[in-house]
Amino acid sequence: MLRLTNLNHDYDGHRVLGLKSFTLNQGEQALILGPSGSGKSTLLHLAAGVLRPSGGEVVVCGQSLGGLPEAALDRFRGRHIGLVYQRFHLLGALTAAANLALAQYMAGLPADSAAVSRALSAVGLQDKAQAYPHQLSQGQQQRVAIARALVNGPRLILADEPTASLDDANAEQVLDLLIAQAASRDATLLIATHDARVSMRIERCLELNARGMPA
Amino acid sequence: MNLFSLSLAYLRTQRLTAALNVLLLALGVASITVLLLLSDQLQGNLERDADGFDLVVGAKGSPVQLILSSVYHVDIPTGNIDLEAARSWARHRLVSEAIPLALGDGFRGFRIVGTEHGYPESYGAVVAEGRLWQASLEAVLGARVAQQTGLAPGDSFVGAHGLAPGGHGHDDNPYKVVGILEPTDTVLDRLILTDVRSVWQLHGTDHAHHDEAAHAEHGDHASHDDHEHHDGHAEHAEHEAGHEAQDDHERHDDHAEHDEHGHHEAHQAHDQEHHEDSPVGHGHEDHAPGAELPSILAPEFDPAGRQITALLLKSESLTAGTTLPRLINSASNLQAAAPVTEVTRLLRLIGFGLDTLRAFAGMVILAAALSVFVALYNALQARRFDLAVMRSLGASRGLLLRHILLEGQVLALAGVLLGLLLGHLVTEGIGLWLSNAQLLRLTGWTWLPAEGYLVLLGAGVGLAAALLPAVGAYRTDIARTLARS
Numbered sequence: 092m093l094r095l096t097n098l099n100h101d102y103d104g105h106r107v108l109g110l111k112s113f114t115l116n117q118g119e120q121a122l123i124l125g126p127s128g129s130g131k132s133t134l135l136h137l138a139a140g141v142l143r144p145s146g147g148e149v150v151v152c153g154q155s156l157g158g159l160p161e162a163a164l165d166r167f168r169g170r171h172i173g174l175v176y177q178r179f180h181l182l183g184a185l186t187a188a189a190n191l192a193l194a195q196y197m198a199g200l201p202a203d204s205a206a207v208s209r210a211l212s213a214v215g216l217q218d219k220a221q222a223y224p225h226q227l228s229q230g231q232q233q234r235v236a237i238a239r240a241l242v243n244g245p246r247l248i249l250a251d252e253p254t255a256s257l258d259d260a261n262a263e264q265v266l267d268l269l270i271a272q273a274a275s276r277d278a279t280l281l282i283a284t285h286d287a288r289v290s291m292r293i294e295r296c297l298e299l300n301a302r303g304m305p306a
Numbered sequence: 307m308n309l310f311s312l313s314l315a316y317l318r319t320q321r322l323t324a325a326l327n328v329l330l331l332a333l334g335v336a337s338i339t340v341l342l343l344l345s346d347q348l349q350g351n352l353e354r355d356a357d358g359f360d361l362v363v364g365a366k367g368s369p370v371q372l373i374l375s376s377v378y379h380v381d382i383p384t385g386n387i388d389l390e391a392a393r394s395w396a397r398h399r400l401v402s403e404a405i406p407l408a409l410g411d412g413f414r415g416f417r418i419v420g421t422e423h424g425y426p427e428s429y430g431a432v433v434a435e436g437r438l439w440q441a442s443l444e445a446v447l448g449a450r451v452a453q454q455t456g457l458a459p460g461d462s463f464v465g466a467h468g469l470a471p472g473g474h475g476h477d478d479n480p481y482k483v484v485g486i487l488e489p490t491d492t493v494l495d496r497l498i499l500t501d502v503r504s505v506w507q508l509h510g511t512d513h514a515h516h517d518e519a520a521h522a523e524h525g526d527h528a529s530h531d532d533h534e535h536h537d538g539h540a541e542h543a544e545h546e547a548g549h550e551a552q553d554d555h556e557r558h559d560d561h562a563e564h565d566e567h568g569h570h571e572a573h574q575a576h577d578q579e580h581h582e583d584s585p586v587g588h589g590h591e592d593h594a595p596g597a598e599l600p601s602i603l604a605p606e607f608d609p610a611g612r613q614i615t616a617l618l619l620k621s622e623s624l625t626a627g628t629t630l631p632r633l634i635n636s637a638s639n640l641q642a643a644a645p646v647t648e649v650t651r652l653l654r655l656i657g658f659g660l661d662t663l664r665a666f667a668g669m670v671i672l673a674a675a676l677s678v679f680v681a682l683y684n685a686l687q688a689r690r691f692d693l694a695v696m697r698s699l700g701a702s703r704g705l706l707l708r709h710i711l712l713e714g715q716v717l718a719l720a721g722v723l724l725g726l727l728l729g730h731l732v733t734e735g736i737g738l739w740l741s742n743a744q745l746l747r748l749t750g751w752t753w754l755p756a757e758g759y760l761v762l763l764g765a766g767v768g769l770a771a772a773l774l775p776a777v778g779a780y781r782t783d784i785a786r787t788l789a790r791s
């Protein structure tokens with residue numbers, strides 16, 4: 092469950108995002124659409140607690156993020172929120188499996204190699220567990236990143252332009268994975284994109300205009 | 307997955323840089339380790355070799371040279387001194403023990419030292435094999451001499467004239483090895499010990515001088531002349547034969563003097579009365595282990611014309627170290643030097659050199675610290691995104707701080723450990739190399755408490771180098787960093 096209330100954010104006194112209210116029920120999937128600079132990424136960062144809002148409240152699974160001290164917020168994010176980015180998301184020094192193990196470690200969860208294998212299998216890359224990111228194609232890298240976002244069993248998955256740097260076939264596969272995995276785990280899914288290929292797949296959608304307001 | 311394996315994974319991606327940093331630090335630490343081991347063992351060696359000897363009396367010249375030649379056996383002696391003059395000091399009331407040294411010959415670079423049993427005893431030496439010398443031309447080998455020459459009791463060797471290897475040999479008068487000493491870890495290990503009379507016997511210049519005096523003064527002791535003029539080659543056989551006819555005491559002297567044309571046996575015979583009623587038998591058969599020829603410092607021994615190289619003095623008196631040298635230096639044409647004083651002077655000189663080297667090593671460590679800092683700082687720039695991703699995966703700021711600090715520590719500790727290992731290996735190497743030069747007994751297989759401080763120093767270097775980058779990691783702005791991609 093994700094609830095945003097009176098959420099707004101300013102950069103240097105300049106408002107880039109203003110939202111009265113936006114709620115996603117547990118397991119619900121939605122898109123944030125809008126041109127570049129419309130505040131999509133800012134909204135996701137606020138929802139993930141990576142950024143503290145200038146005003147308003149973010150509630151994830153009943154927990155108000157604003158009420159958490161910094162270290163607790165980090166931990167909460169590690170355990171309950173899965174993040175997927177456009178690119179540069181895997182640590183190049185670590186293998187695919189180690190990237191997933193890192194997510195467990197960083198979230199303060201015990202090492203669980205079975206969960207790592209399951210997550211890699213879920214994205215069809217169990218045979219690439221020992222591969223380093225530079226040995227993988229972009230589509231494979233993005234799938235490992237999805238597996239990493241899934242490995243701790245998050246309640247909320249946030250994806251920022253996950254298909255933007257992929258060709259059609261890979262974009263389709265990545266999107267299929269995100270939608271199917273979120274659904275099978277009953278995780279809430281929010282994807283920010285200005286990619287028209289995505290908008291056909293998910294019905295619910297929040298459109299932002301260039302000033303960061305719902306269109 | 308943990309912070310350590312994560313840091314290692316990152317160091318692996320920067321293998322070359324990491325290896326260079328570790329090496330640089332290791333070089334600095336190794337230099338300091340070598341210097342530590344060197345100065346500690348040098349000091350230990352110098353002090354152990356001089357231990358117990360309060361004063362060295364020798365010919366006038368440089369006091370350092372006197373100490374180096376007579377205590378450490380590295381320099382050439384300052385000259386010879388008359389036994390008569392030296393002996394008067396041996397009997398001084400402040401002197402508790404005196405040991406004569408006669409130098410001049412060597413064997414394969416090892417010095418042959420004419421002395422008395424008190425010398426090895428001063429070092430607490432224990433006979434490993436055979437016995438101590440009981441006659442002239444009997445030799446006892448230090449542990450290293452035995453090991454390097456392969457000589458064993460029963461073997462013979464010919465001393466070379468002069469202290470440097472390769473002098474002309476005393477072919478006519480080979481030494482007979484009668485014993486080998488246990489290692490003492492002192493200068494004794496690389497000495498060949500014999501009686502002073504062996505050196506006199508082989509020492510050409512001494513003979514001439516000697517004989518004149520001998521004939522002039524002791525010509526009346528004709529009964530021994532047959533022996534005195536024995537040819538060295540035939541000596542042993544004839545000598546044995548002659549034994550029965552002579553008293554025990556003379557036999558000794560004959561042994562001691564086989565090749566000497568001289569006054570000496572005559573003189574000893576002269577003193578016979580003094581010894582004759584002694585309950586201790588002096589026959590070969592009766593020799594207690596370690597029984598020794600009569601001391602040349604004893605009043606019965608005629609010192610006329612005899613020379614020795616130096617006299618080692620021990621004293622029970624605390625003031626002897628200052629009073630006696632002044633007395634000796636002013637009252638005679640002898641020189642007295644206190645090993646403690648000269649060693650301190652030497653160590654101070656060496657200390658300046660070591661301090662300079664230490665400063666250089668310190669600079670290498672500083673350079674290593676800077677290099678580690680630059681490497682981590684650059685890595686931080688390249689890793690900002692990774693750090694932000696870690697934060698988004700749940701890492702706290704503190705964890706990132708520790709992650710970078712740990713990386714600095716891993717580098718620093720690897721450098722220190724490698725440096726310590728390297729330092730000990732190099733020291734051992736120098737020790738092996740010097741063992742041929744016989745200057746300094748040095749081993750790498752010993753650890754000093756100060757090396758613990760080196761580990762701490764390394765940890766400090768790692769901490770200092772990683773602190774700024776770690777704070778940078780701590781302050782990573784996740785949203786901004788992620789948005790920038």
Ligand SMILES: Nc1ncnc2c1ncn2[C@@H]1O[C@H](COP(=O)(O)OP(=O)(O)O)[C@@H](O)[C@H]1O
Binds near residue numbers: 107125132
């Ligand atoms: N760290 C920042 N500092 C200042 N302005 C920023 C920062 N991040 C984003 N912005 C601005 O905020 C607005 C929204 O950016 P963003 O959320 O990245 O939009 P989108 O993801 O839709 O392209 C843009 O005008 C952008 O320039």
Ligand SMILES: [Mg+2]
Binds near residue numbers: 251
């Ligand atoms: Mg964006």
